[in-house]
Amino acid sequence: MKTFWIQVILLIIAVLGSMWYLFNESQLVGLSNSSSTPKQVKINNTVINIEVANSKDERAKGLSGRDSLSVDSGMLFLFEKYGKYRFWMKDVKFPLDLIFIKDETIVDILENVPTVSENEASIPIYEPVGEVDKVLEVNAGFARPKNIKPGDVIELIY
Secondary structure, eight states, rough: HHHHHHHHHHHHHHHHHHHHHHHHHHHHHHSSSSSGGGSSEEEEEHHHEEEEEHHHHHHHHHHOSSOOOTTTEEEEEEEEEOOOOOBOOOOOOSSSEEEEEEEEEEEEEEEEEEOOTTSSSSOOOOOOOOOOOEEEETTTTTTTTOOTTTTTEEEEEE
């Protein structure tokens, strides 16, 4: 009888432990879970279709090698912690606006970041004025006509 109760207690512990693990696992890797990856960003009344770069490899590649980015679309870089993440235009074939975001608030915008010529000796590095956890890359000239500015709040649409 004593063995039976030990087995029941161990089974309950195993079930509760599994439930706890699964809950915390989904919280830790939430950004890589496709059901919790945003599909769009809304800023003011502007909806932007996005691709998400949330792994180290995806962030390193970014928009490199692409010929263009369709209108009203962009790439959202998601980071696990706050930082002054640096960006460059290596192998990017078209100019961009870089929108730096902390939590859900735009903190900085670099407009019309130019491409890099092949014979350029060094590639310029771009970074925000403060720490961020998201960066949105859109076509150059996108932010200003849509009145997107620091202080605006973004909404992630799933």
